[in-house]
Amino acid sequence: MNETLFMSVSLLTGVVIGSIFFGGLWLTVKKGMSSKAPALWFLGSFILRMGTAIGGFYLILQGGDWLSGLICLAGFIATRFIVIRLSRAYDEKVKLVNKEVKETVHEA
Template sequence: MDVNLTLFGLAFLWGAFLGLIYFGGLWLTLKTAPDKRRPVRWLAISFVARLTMAMSGFWIILRMNPAVFFCTLAGFFLVRIVLTRMLGRKIKGVGHAAHA
């Protein structure tokens, strides 16, 4: 079995890019939704656009090599964890209500 580490690394980076688009877009959508005239429409359009981009990116990788797909997923969810921790610190009071 020939293991191409470059392919796995690029797949991981591709997953991180997809995660940045999806979860970064989610953060921007939620941040700007209260200022929109029709926030529900804004949320729906954003969801469909983010989901379409992420699923298209995953589909490209899955068609190339199913084993590499899991590296893409790892990059995607690592970005979710990192963004949650980074952006969660910027919001005052997050996590403190449960301890009171």
């Protein structure tokens, strides 16, 4: 029971780290492309995201169990695919709304 709990926590930690890392990357690209100082956005985001990811993996691996680290990594990688899917759906929805707004403005 105790080992199952630790593995579940490792998976959840990987998902949280992945959400912060890949969600932050998506947000950085969105904000950085329209910023006057994109280098600051990308560098600052890189440092923050890498620090969070390395710190999270370090904490999980402190238990001394490589299996926990592997499960955490699996959660991290799985989150990558989830964030890609969600960000694409969001971007398509924004494009659709913008297209509808432009059509409404041209009709008026």
